[in-house]
Amino acid sequence: MSGIVKRFGPTLALDHVYLQIYSGRVLSVAGENGSGKSTLMKVLAGVHFADEGSMTLDGKPFAPKNPADARNCGVAMIHQELSICPHLSVRENVMLGNEKHRAGWIQEHTSDQLARAALEPLGLADLDLGRPAKQYPIGVQQLIEIARALASEAKIIILDEPTSSLSETDVVKLFAVLKELRSRGAAIVYISHFLNEMREISDDISILRDGQNATEGPMDQFTDHDIVTAMVGRSVDDLYPRSNRNAGEVLLTVDRLAGEKLPADASFSIHKGEVFGIAGLNGSGRSELLRTIFGLDAVKSGQVRVGSFSGRATPNQRWQEGIGFLSENRKEEGLAVKLSIEENLVMPKRPKAWVLERQEHESATEWVQKIGVKCRDTHQRINELSGGNQQKVAIARMLYAGVDVLLMDEPTRGIDVGSKAQIYQLIDELAQSGKAIVMVSSYLPELLGTCDRIAVMHRGKLSASRPSAEWSQASLIHEAVGASA
Amino acid sequence: MKKLPKSITGSLGLVAVELVIFVLFWKLIPHGGFATWTTIEQLTRHSAIVMMTAIGMTFVIISAGIDLSVGSVVAFSGITAAVVLKDHHSWILALVLATGSGAIWGLINGLFITKLKVGPFIVTLGTMLIVRACALGLAHEQSVYSPHSHLDVLMKPVLQFATPFLASGVWLTLVAAMFFSIILAKTRFGRRVIAVGSNESAARLCGIPVERIQVLVYLLCGFLAGVAGILSYSQVTYGDPNAANGLELSAIAAVVIGGASLLGGEGTVWGAVLGALIMQTIADGTTQMGLPHWVQKLVTGCIIVIAVGLDRWRSRRAQAKAA
Numbered sequence: 001m002s003g004i005v006k007r008f009g010p011t012l013a014l015d016h017v018y019l020q021i022y023s024g025r026v027l028s029v030a031g032e033n034g035s036g037k038s039t040l041m042k043v044l045a046g047v048h049f050a051d052e053g054s055m056t057l058d059g060k061p062f063a064p065k066n067p068a069d070a071r072n073c074g075v076a077m078i079h080q081e082l083s084i085c086p087h088l089s090v091r092e093n094v095m096l097g098n099e100k101h102r103a104g105w106i107q108e109h110t111s112d113q114l115a116r117a118a119l120e121p122l123g124l125a126d127l128d129l130g131r132p133a134k135q136y137p138i139g140v141q142q143l144i145e146i147a148r149a150l151a152s153e154a155k156i157i158i159l160d161e162p163t164s165s166l167s168e169t170d171v172v173k174l175f176a177v178l179k180e181l182r183s184r185g186a187a188i189v190y191i192s193h194f195l196n197e198m199r200e201i202s203d204d205i206s207i208l209r210d211g212q213n214a215t216e217g218p219m220d221q222f223t224d225h226d227i228v229t230a231m232v233g234r235s236v237d238d239l240y241p242r243s244n245r246n247a248g249e250v251l252l253t254v255d256r257l258a259g260e261k262l263p264a265d266a267s268f269s270i271h272k273g274e275v276f277g278i279a280g281l282n283g284s285g286r287s288e289l290l291r292t293i294f295g296l297d298a299v300k301s302g303q304v305r306v307g308s309f310s311g312r313a314t315p316n317q318r319w320q321e322g323i324g325f326l327s328e329n330r331k332e333e334g335l336a337v338k339l340s341i342e343e344n345l346v347m348p349k350r351p352k353a354w355v356l357e358r359q360e361h362e363s364a365t366e367w368v369q370k371i372g373v374k375c376r377d378t379h380q381r382i383n384e385l386s387g388g389n390q391q392k393v394a395i396a397r398m399l400y401a402g403v404d405v406l407l408m409d410e411p412t413r414g415i416d417v418g419s420k421a422q423i424y425q426l427i428d429e430l431a432q433s434g435k436a437i438v439m440v441s442s443y444l445p446e447l448l449g450t451c452d453r454i455a456v457m458h459r460g461k462l463s464a465s466r467p468s469a470e471w472s473q474a475s476l477i478h479e480a481v482g483a484s485a
Numbered sequence: 486m487k488k489l490p491k492s493i494t495g496s497l498g499l500v501a502v503e504l505v506i507f508v509l510f511w512k513l514i515p516h517g518g519f520a521t522w523t524t525i526e527q528l529t530r531h532s533a534i535v536m537m538t539a540i541g542m543t544f545v546i547i548s549a550g551i552d553l554s555v556g557s558v559v560a561f562s563g564i565t566a567a568v569v570l571k572d573h574h575s576w577i578l579a580l581v582l583a584t585g586s587g588a589i590w591g592l593i594n595g596l597f598i599t600k601l602k603v604g605p606f607i608v609t610l611g612t613m614l615i616v617r618a619c620a621l622g623l624a625h626e627q628s629v630y631s632p633h634s635h636l637d638v639l640m641k642p643v644l645q646f647a648t649p650f651l652a653s654g655v656w657l658t659l660v661a662a663m664f665f666s667i668i669l670a671k672t673r674f675g676r677r678v679i680a681v682g683s684n685e686s687a688a689r690l691c692g693i694p695v696e697r698i699q700v701l702v703y704l705l706c707g708f709l710a711g712v713a714g715i716l717s718y719s720q721v722t723y724g725d726p727n728a729a730n731g732l733e734l735s736a737i738a739a740v741v742i743g744g745a746s747l748l749g750g751e752g753t754v755w756g757a758v759l760g761a762l763i764m765q766t767i768a769d770g771t772t773q774m775g776l777p778h779w780v781q782k783l784v785t786g787c788i789i790v791i792a793v794g795l796d797r798w799r800s801r802r803a804q805a806k807a808a
Contacts, residue, residue, distance in 0.1 A: 047690065068692025083687035085680045087750035092676055097691030101673045148691070 013039045015211045016053070021156060026178065026188040028198040028219065031208035031231055035416075037191055038080065040208070041158045044189075045077035046070030057156075068097060074155035076148075078162050080191075080414070084141045086134035091115045093133045094147045118151035119144070121177045139166050139282050146174065150181075157181065158189040161414065163197060167282035167442075168477065175201050193416060194443065195224050207231055231417055240449025241428045247452070248272030251436045252323070252405045254293060257302035262288040264460030266302075270405070275427060275437045276465065277447040279476045280457030286440040287328055289457065290407045293438075294318050294325040306405070319348045324398030328409035328440070330387070334394050337383040341368060341375060341393050344382055348401045367396040371426065388419020395426060405436045412446060424450050444473045456480050499743065499759040502792065503766060510770035519773060522645045529655045530640055532765035534559065534720070536658045537713040538732060539739040539757040540665050541591075541706030545605075546740050547669075548702045549682040549749025553609040554594060555710040556732035557616035560725070562587045562714025564624045567724025570631035579636060583718070584711035590616055591707015595700035605703075613733065620726045629724035639719035654716045658758075661709070666754035678702055682749025738785075739764060742792045763788065 014036045021027055031037045042048040044055065046064030055062040057073060064070035067077070084093055092099075094115040100107045115129055122143045133141055142162065149157050159178075163171050178188055178201055192198050198205065199219060206216035207230045214230045222230075253269040262285030270276045280286045291297040293304055295313045303310060306321045313321065327333040335344050342364040364378040373392045375385060382390055391411060398406050411427070412420045427437055427450055441447050447454055448468055455465035456479040463479055511520040518524070538555050545552045562583040569579040590612065597608045639654035649656060669675040680688040681698050689695050717728050741747065742763060743756025764785055771781040 046692075066692060066694075067690055068694075071692055077690075079690055081686070083684065083690050085683035085687055085750070087683040088676065088679055092680070096676075096680055096688070097693050099673045099676060104672045104674060106671055106673060106676060 013211055014043070014050075017208065017211065017213055019044075019206060021187045021189060022204075023155065023185050023187045024182055025203040026182055026190055026201050028190045028192065028202035028205045029208065030191075030198060030205060030227060031214070031416075035208040035231070036211040037208050038160055039211075041077060041160055041189065041191065044070070044156075045075055045158055047077075071098065071152050071154065074153075075158070076152050076154035076156070077158040078146055078149050078160060080160040082138065082141060083145055084133050087132055089130050090119075090127050090133055090136070090144055091129040093144050094118055094151050096148060098148075098152050114151050115147070118147040121150070121180065122147055123173045137283060139170050142166055143170060143174070146177075150177070154186065156187045156189065158191075160191045161193065163192065163194070168480070169281070171197070193414070193420075195227060196445075198227075199224075228417055240424050240446070242450065243428055243432055245273050245275075245431050245452060247274045248434065251307060252293075252438075253303075253305040254289075255303040255305070257289070257292060257304060258300045258460075259285075259288055259292040259297050260300055262460045263292065263457070263462065266457070266460075266462035268455055268462060268465055270436045270438060272404070272436055273431050273434050274453070275431050275439060275451045277451030277454035277468070278438065278440045278457055278462070279442075279444060279447055279454055280440075280480045282442065284457040284480065285460040286457045287409050288460075289462065290325065290409050290438065290440060294323060294407055296325070319401055319403070322402065322404040324348075324401060324403035324406050326391075326394050326398065326406065326408040326411055328413060330390055330394065330413070335382050335390060337390075338381060340379045340381055341373065341385075342378040344393055345378075345397050345400050348397065363400060367400050368393075371396045371399075372422065386419070387415040388422065391415055391419070391423060392426070395423075399430075403435075405438070406430065407438045409440045410442065411439060412441070412443065420446070444476050447476070448473065496743075496753065496755045496759055498796075499756060499763065503759060503763050506763060506766050506770070510766070510773070514770070514773055519770060524769070524773070526643055526645075526651060528762070528765055528769050530642070530652050530720070531769060532761045533640070533652070533655045533658045534713045534716050534729070535732065535735045535739055535761040535765070536758045537661060537716060538710050538736040539743075539761050540658075540662055540754055541709035542733075542736040542740045543743070543745060543752050543754050543757045544665070544669070544678055544702045545706045546737070546745045546747060547682045547749060547752045548678050548699060549685070549747075550598070550605040550699065550702065551609065551737070551747070552591075552594060552605065552703060552706050553733045554590065554612040554616055555706065555713075555736055556729045556734075557613050557620060558587050558590045558707055558710035559714040559717050559729035559732055560727065561590065561616050561620040561623070562711040563718040563728055564620045564629055564724040564726055566636060566715055566718045567629035567631040568623060570634050570636070571629060574632060574634075576634040576636050579634070580715060583715050584708060587711015587714060588704055588708040591704040591710070592700065594707065595703030598703065599696040599699050617726075624724060624726040626726060628726075631723060633722070636715060636719050637722045640716055641719075654719060657712075658716075661712070662754050662758045669754055674698070674701070679750055682751075684750075735761070735764065738789050742789060744796055760792075763792075 017036065017040055019040065029037045039048060043050045046067045046069050062073060064073060085096065088096065091111055095111050100110045100114065112129055119125060119127055124140065124143055133144060146162060162174065166174065182188060190198065190201055202219045204217065205219050205222060205227065207214040207227065209231060249272055250269050251272050255267050257266045258264055264285065266289050268276065278286050278289065288297055292299055295315045295318050299312050306323060309321050331337055342360055345364045345367060346360045361378060368375060368378055371392045373389050373396065375389065382393065412423055431437060439451060448471060451468050453465040454468050454471050456463045456476060458480055511517060538559065542552060542555065565586050566579040566583040569582050570576065594609055594612055597603060598605050640652050643650060643652055677693050677698050680693055681695050685695060718724060739760035740752060740757040742760030743753060745752025745756065767784050767788060768781050771784060
């Protein structure tokens with residue numbers, strides 16, 4: 001790809017970007033959100049048209065008209081957003097857009113074989129091909145989508161943040177498959193926000209910044225610090241700020257809490273001015289624990305005590321008791337993406353039965369400034385903001401509602417390094433000001449960096465908590481996979 | 486273990502509902518007046534028009550769309566048939582033009598929805614009025630009387646146990662249901678309709694021509710409404726510009742009772758056909774019992790809410806069990 005230019009209205013998303021992708025190598029494309037890496041990949045995969053510039057594939061000019069065209073030429077992309085048709089069966093999802101047919105009639109037998117062959121290396125050989133995809137957990141659905149790219153026998157496979165909803169074990173499987181594909185001569189383009197992932201899988205790296213090439217070269221010539229500096233264009237010295245925190249009185253106590261399915265048994269208590277981390281694999285019941293505490297999922301047994309309140313409660317009561325919840329699923333559950341910043345902010349706490357627009361506007365403006373949300377004004381719609389700014393709005397909403405305990409489920413999922421640093425900063429300031437924060441995360445360095453204490457969830461059971469300094473990434477994983485000490 | 490396809494197992498519950506309702510009327514109506522061949526034959530004829538329309542509507546609803554114009558299209562197609570028969574005496578020409586006009590209205594719906602990016606509810610709400618107006622205009626707001634032709638035979642009552650047992654229009658409907666249920670389950674087109682309704686952006690990213698699929702779906706729905714228009718003409722053997730008023734809602738109800746979700750991705754042709762049959766059984770049964778018209782509406786309304794509620798409850802439980 002050379003000299004690629006892409007404009008969206010007045011915005012210049014890509015400014016004469018070039019990229020070379022070699023067969024038999026894995027290339028990481030890094031950059032902050034909005035740096036143009038997803039756009040560049042979409043041009044390559046035929047989703048977007050380039051306004052200028054050209055691409056050549058195996059020495060021939062390459063200008064895909066649409067995703068199907070690109071795939072026929074051997075370029076397959078796994079998109080950041082989950083692209084599964086929930087009602088279609090596993091087989092149909094793997095073969096989607098590439099159905100094996102004779103005169104329009106689906107050839108079930110051939111489809112079965114191809115789907116099976118694509119799923120097998122991902123460790124999903126036992127999947128029921130006829131079952132609707134929606135009956136499988138998100139992680140499996142993500143793997144089904146990856147199988148779709150494998151089934152099309154692509155020469156170039158683009159993965160845009162494929163691991164955001166995968167557990168550690170699935171990531172290991174995925175990397176094994178990618179390495180296998182590489183050795184068979186496929187070219188792989190890998191996009192991720194995780195430096196350790198990029199380092200593990202990539203041969204080369206190319207870094208974009210503000211729609212332009214920042215730098216590129218073999219992976220082993222870059223230190224983490226080099227990469228981050230090239231991405232943000234300035235040196236990020238301390239990603240995880242942690243001031244001295246003083247834990248105060250107990251704000252929230254969870255005693256032997258069990259939900260209908262998950263969690264099975266969880267106890268912990270959290271103090272004022274403390275950040276409490278929960279690690280564990282996907283599906284171990286971390287999100288369910290937060291949801292049960294917040295009253296979204298049913299409690300089977302056990303106690304939740306908030307200050308002087310105890311017992312079960314609805315989310316509405318929890319807000320009043322001073323507990324806020326940040327969903328891991330920002331777009332679908334966390335924020336009303338079509339409404340404005342202002343409307344989202346005031347949602348849990350409408351001041352009066354009547355909507356007082358001026359009052360709402362004033363308090364929204366105040367919080368937007370306090371938290372540092374980059375936006376035109378508070379009337380801007382949520383889906384026009386970057387992921388990091390959306391997350392800041394979600395956090396501001398909890399503060400606006402005046403909560404003392406913030407339950408955060410994957411607060412930095414899918415947002416870029418620069419914004420992550422700001423979120424960590426924010427979390428630190430909140431703890432400093434006496435809030436209590438419970439944080440669930442799959443990204444261990446961030447847990448170790450931000451939390452005071454960490455407990456690990458394994459098959460629905462929460463381990464005893466220990467101070468962060470006593471944990472390491474290795475010991476957390478050890479505990480999470482349930483390996484005996 | 487070879488399991489029965491979902492299209493069949495999913496419909497068994499509806500067959501049971503239909504049987505329960507039928508037996509109920511059989512016991513309630515004195516002298517077993519409901520369980521006669523005449524009643525059954527009549528019931529199939531009465532429900533054929535909604536069934537035929539609901540087959541097309543199934544495809545539209547699975548693709549996460551809606552078509553409110555089908556009632557008007559049925560009337561327009563019936564008028565077209567009557568006018569052609571009156572002026573040209575050719576039943577073949579009438580057949581071709583009536584179904585063709587239905588297909589063209591469907592195509593117009595599809596093009597408006599995909600090219601102008603207006604929601605299907607709005608577009609078809611508009612065409613519902615436009616097509617009805619065209620039907621009224623074409624008929625000069627009067628019934629159009631036409632000479633007898635082969636088209637009359639479609640919905641002619643069949644004498645007891647005389648071959649072919651059911652009216653030929655009913656057979657046509659059943660063959661269409663069979664054909665299109667296979668199209669939905671076994672062809673690339675069918676899968677793609679489900680994909681578009683299930684997750685449109687995913688379908689687009691997988692290179693499925695989403696717009697073309699949508700246009701085809703509305704075209705198909707219009708075409709089948711055109712065929713239903715012929716049936717509607719045949720039922721009374723004249724063209725009535727006010728025919729099939731509110732038919733679109735019956736067709737949507739039939740599809741929904743049949744297990745479809747208005748959010749798209751789900752639904753079966755046989756479910757919709759059974760849904761139409763269930764509603765007509767209630768209508769005919771209450772009429773035979775001599776109950777007032779409002780009771781019939783009340784019962785139908787309750788059945789819709791209960792049937793759909795039960796179905797959602799069942800699928801939620803199945804999903805909770807699977808997860």
